[in-house]
Structures are given as structure tokens and as C-alpha cells.
Amino acid sequence: MPDRRATVLFTQCAGMFLVQLDVTVVNVALPDIGAAVGAGVPALQWVVDGYTVALAALLLTGGALADVLGPRRVVLAGLGIFGAASAGCALAPGSAALVAARVAQGAGAALLLPGTLAVITRAFPGRREQARALGVWAGVSALALAAGPLLGGLLVTATGWRSLFWINVPLTALAAAGTLRVPAGPPAAGRVDVAGTVTGATALAALVYAVIQSSVPAAVLGVAAAVAFLAAERRSPAPMLPLTLLRSRTFAAANLVAGAMNFAGLGTILLATLYLQGVHHATPPAAALAMLPGFLPLSLLAPVTGRLTARFGPRPVMIAGLLTGSAGLLGLLRVTATSTITGAFLPAFALVGVGLGLLTAAVVAAAVGGVPADRAGIASGVNNTARQACGALGIATFGAIAGSPARPAAFVHGLHAAAVLGAALWLAAAVLTAAAVGRP
Template sequence: MPDKRSTVLLTQCAGMFLVQLDVTVVNVALPSIGAGFHAGVPVLQWIVDGYTVVLAALLLSGGALGDAIGHRRVVLAGLGIFGLASAGCALAPDGATLIAARVAQGAGAALLLPGTLALITRTFPGRREQARALGVWAGVSALALATGPLLGGLLVTAAGWRSLFWINVPLTALAAAGTLLVPADPPATGRVDVKGTLTGATALAALVYAVIQSSVPAAVLGVAATVAFLAVERTSPAPMLPLALLRSRTFAAANVVAGAMNFAGLGTILLATLYLQGVHRASPLTAALAMLPGFLPLSLLAPVTGRLTARFGPRPVMIAGLLTGATGLLGLLRVTEHSTVAGSFLPAFALFGVGLGLLTAAVVAAAVGGVPAGRAGTASGVNNTARQACGALGIATFGAIAGSPARPAAFVHGLHTAGVLGAGMWLAAAVLTAVAIGRP
């Protein structure tokens, strides 16, 4: 593999690593941020969701913009915005400013993420070399999610929570330098679905706000914007969400399962962080180490899941992941204010992580396999959007259910309720998978 192409692969993986890392790395710092800003749980939820909501809302538009004006330009713009926004996060004097900077980070990430995949496929046009390169890209993606809490714990313990954002600045500069090695963009004729972007972003932001703030007007706005989004996508000449793809039962079901996976998954990760640091008073590093058994399967099982999915199809792997993860979520019922972390929390969280590790790659394979080969890129983008959007809603919902860890008894009761809700969703998703996901 030529050095130049290796550098391109490395830098695009680095850009994607930063995007995925910032989904989870902040979680372990939330108690420290809350203490520093005297902020409650709703502010902490928005520090996570400000990033996730905008990433989900603009992800498909980022890919369409790359098609329209060139992916290299869009990746470079995304890296610039992400780097500047990271510096803004590090310098934020209060919670509101930090949320605004996280929103800007999400916009940069939405430009960056689809383009990294497009540039890798352009750099490695051969079928076999492209498969190897995409395997590296997928492995780094899983590693980023697993690394986030541990890296966050180390940095917060050693240098404070602001270091989580400062580290992004030089890394985005290096990734931009590597992106310049990619040949100039070819002429492009794609179009951007502006109306779809605006209505979709409004719908998601309003629904998340309604859950976090218990706002009925925001809920009404969210439902109305959702209806408007579907109407726009039905008539748009270049829709973000081609509704015709939903006629595929496998594709539609795979995205419902992906949404349920992230709804319960990211919501549970938020509550696990608050439980360990808020109820058990663990340090950020100790909390990160306690969560490691739940995150390691995401990276360790990725190659195994890929081989199992290739051999047996996504359906049995998805069902195994959903049932294992649901068992772990129900295991949270054994967690109490005074129970030991090793005796109650760790076994449940580890099973939950194994379920996620089995499920993640298989869900993507099911979504991509449920559409014609020429629509694989669109299918992947829709699947990513479903995961990020439902993850944002899950964070909002689970945070609202549990409340503040400053009231340990009420928080643990909320943790139990969230665990049952998540398990119910994953069991229902397992039934949907058995019925709707096609055989290989």
C-alpha cells in the first residue's frame, strides 16, 4: 500500500475517530462539568445532546453537500469547524456557551463523517483493497466508542474536563493536512435537500427539548415538523430520506432496530456514568474503568460479528445481541444505592456491552443488504441518522426518568425503570428482527 494512500486512510480514520469519540468521551466528565458550572441534569443532557442532535439532523445533508460540491472540500470545512468548536468548548465560561459550542461541533462532525468514507472509497477503488480499507475504518469507529470513557477518565483526572476538547484541536489540524493529499474533487452535480434539512432538524431538536424540559408546545412543534419533513421528502427531487427505500421490509426493520439499539444504548451509558460518579462517588477514572467491560466488546467483537454475519446473515446475530443486551439491562434491577459495583453493576453492564458488540455491525449489514447495491451509501447514511437521532432521544428520555443522582434513592428507582424500558424495547426489536429481517 503506497505511503500516500496509507496517510489518507490514517487521517480519514482519525477524523472519523474524533467524531465518534465525542459521542461518548464527554459522558465521564459530566459530573465534573456540572460541579464546575453548578448545572443540573437538564444542562448536562444538552451538553451531550447538543452534539448528537445536530450530528443526526445534518448527517444526510453533509453527504449530499459532498456530492454537490466535492467531499474533500466538505471534509476540510468539517474539520475546520470541528476544531474551532472544540476550542470554544474548552474555553466555555458557562453551561450555555458549552452547549452552543457542542452544537457547532455537531455541525462540523456532520460535514466530516460522510466525507471520510467517500474519500476512502475514492482512494481505494479496487474491490479487495477497498474492503480492507473499509474494515480498518469500521474497526476504528468501534474503537472510538470503546475508548471514549477511558480516555475521558484519564484526561479529566490528569488535566480537567477542558482537556477533552483541547486534544481535538491539533488532531483536526493533522487530519486536515492528510486530507489535502487526496486528489482534487471531480465535478459533481448533486443537490442538497434544504427543506428536508430544516424540517428534520426542527423536528428532532423540538422532540428532544420536549422530553428534557417536559414542554408540551415543543412536543406539538416536533410532531408538526415531523409531518412536514415526511411531506417534503415525499415530493423532493433529491430527498435526504428516500421514502421508497422504506418499502423494503428488511431495510425499514433494520433502521427501527438500530434506533432502539441507540435509544437504550446511549441512554444507559449516560445513567451509568451518573450512577457511578453521583451515587457511588467514584472518580472519573475509576468510573471509566468500571465501564470498560461494557465498552471493550464493541471493538473486540467487531471482527467476530462481521464473520458471523457474513456466514449466517444478520438476523441470528442481531437476535443474539438483542437478547444478550436485554438481559444486561434487566440486570440493572439488582443495582441499589449501597450494592457493590463489582457485584451488581459490572455483570449487567458487561452483558449490555456484549449485546451492543454483537448488534452494531449486524444492524448496518442488514440495512445495507436490504436495498439495491447502488443505494448502499444512502442506506448507510439513513441507518447512521436513525441511530444518532434515537440516541439523542434516548439520552433525553432516560435522563428525565432517572432525574438527579443528588437524590440517590429516586435516581436508582429511575435507573430500574429505564432498564426495564430499554429491555422491553430490545425484546420487541428481537421479535421484529425474527419476523422482518430477510434470510441471507
């Protein structure tokens, strides 16, 4: 790999690392955050979901801006916003300020995520080398998810919860310095689809909020905004989501599978954290260590998945991941309030991790490979929007099904119901993959 392209891959993976790290790093710190800022359960839920909702709501905008303004500019802007918002989180005097700063973090992450993918796909235009590069990118993404709980547990114990956010500030500065070494490329053409940006962001934010808060007015607003978004995209001369892209069966199916992957995956990670800390009363570092067998396969398998996808195509790899993950979710049915962590929980959670490790790079490669190369930015934006929006819905849905771990027996019963739901969803996704992905 030439030095320049290695630099491109390294710096863009660093940006992705920050985005994914903040998806999971705060989970093990929630009890400490609640005690420090006087936050109840709803406020703590929004400390997690404020980031995810903003990320999901603005990802399409980030993808469109990457195509119009150029991915390097968008990545640099995202790093600046993310770093400043991280400092705001660390300095937050109360729960309202913390949630607001987390929303700003999500906005910066929405610029970073599709921008990094667009830079990588432009640097690696060949399908096979692109699949391998995306495998490395997905591996770093998975490493961040794995490092989040462990790093969070260690930092909270050693220096307090505010250090979770301070650590992002120097990392964003280093990533920005590396991104400046990436060639800017030719001047971008086109314009930003303002109507699509406003209606699309409103639809996603309102629909996710409606699920989390059980708000009927928000649901009505979300549906109305979604209809307005489709109408705006149909009329726009430069739509942020060209509806013609959805004619690709591979692209459409890959995004549906991506949504199912994160719906069950992130929902399961939330319940695993609550089970370990709420039912087994594990300390943050102990809970993080107990979750490593599920997170490590994400990191170790993602580069391998990239090579397998380059050789065999995404379809068989995606099916293998979905079936393995489904087996892990069904394995959670053996978990009880009194069962040992190593006896029932760890084997099942590890299989879920193996499934996610096989899926992540293959799903991204299928989505990006299903559209013309010059639409890589918007393709990655759509794919990550599906993942993050459905991940937020999964967190809300699985949390509502399981309830509070303060009632261990009821919580475990809800955990079983959520696991069955997730397994059914992933098995349906396997059928969809076999029927649609990789076919003309």
C-alpha cells in the same frame, strides 16, 4: 489491502473516532464543568445533548451533501468545523457559550459521520470486503466510545476539563491532512435539497428538544415540520431522503433496530456513569475504569462482527447482539444502592457491551446493503440519524426515569425500570430483525 485503500480506511476511521469520542468524553467531567462555569443540572444536560441533538438534526443533510458535493469535500468541511468548535468549547467562559460550541461541534460531526461512511463504501464496493471494512470502522467507533470515559477521567484529573476539547484540535488537523490524500473522485452531480434540509433538521431538533424539555410547543412544531418534510421529499426532483428507499424491508428494519440499539445503549451508559459517580461516589478515573468491561467488547468484537456479517449476513449477528444485550439489561435488576460494583454491575454492563459490539457493524452493513451502492451517502446518513436521534431520546428518557442519584434508593428503582424498558425494546427489535432483515 492496497495501500491507497488502507489509507482511505485509516483516515476515515480517524474522523469517526473524533465524532464518537465526543459522545462520551464529557460525561465523567460534568461535575467539574458545572463547578467551573456555574452550570446547574439543566445546563449540564445540554452540554451532553447539545452535541447529540445537532448531530441527529443535521445527519441527513450531511449524507445528502456527501452524495451531491462528494464525500471528501464534506469530510474536510466537517473536520474544519469540528476543530474550530472544539477550540470554542475549550475557551468557553460560561455554560451558554459552552453549549453553543457543543452544538457547533455536533454540526461538524454531522458532516463527518456520513461522509466517512460514504468514502469507505466507495473504496470497498464488494459486499464482502465492504462488510469487513465496516467492521474495522465500527471497531474504531467502539474504541472511541470506550476511550471517552477513560480518557476524560484521566485528563480531568491531570489537566482540567478544558483539555478534553483542546485534544481534538491537533487530531482534526492530522485527519484533514490524511483525508487530502484520498482521491476526490469524479465531479458530483445533482443539487442540495434545501426544503428537505430545513424541514428535516427542524423536525428532528424540535422533537428531541420536546422530549428533553417536556415542551408541548416544540412537539407540535416537530410534528408539523415532519409532515412538511415528507411533503417536500415527495415533491422534490432530488430528495435528500428518497422515500422509495423505505420500500426495502431490510433498510427500514435496520434503521428501526439501529434506533432501538442507541436508545437503550446510550441511555444505559448515562445511568451507569451516574450510578458509579453519584451512588458509589467513584472518582472520574475510577468510574471510567469500572466501565471498561462494558466498553472493551465494543472495540474487540466489532472487527469480528464485520467478518461474521460478511460470511453469514447481518441477520443472525444482529439477533445474537440483541439477545445478549437484553440479558445484560435484565442483569442490571440485581444492582442495588449497596451492592458491590464487581458483584452485580460489572457482569451485566459487560453483557450490554457484548451486545452492542455484535450489533454495531451488522446494523450498518444491513442498512447500507439494503440500498443501491450509489445511495451509500444518504443510506449512512439515515442510519446514523436514527442512531443519534434515538440515542438523544434514550438519554433524556432514561435520565427522566431514574432521576437524581442524590436519592440512591429512588435512583436504583428508576434504573431497574429503565433496564426493563430497554430489554423489552431490544427483544422486540430481535423479532423485527428475524422477520425483515436480509429478506427481499
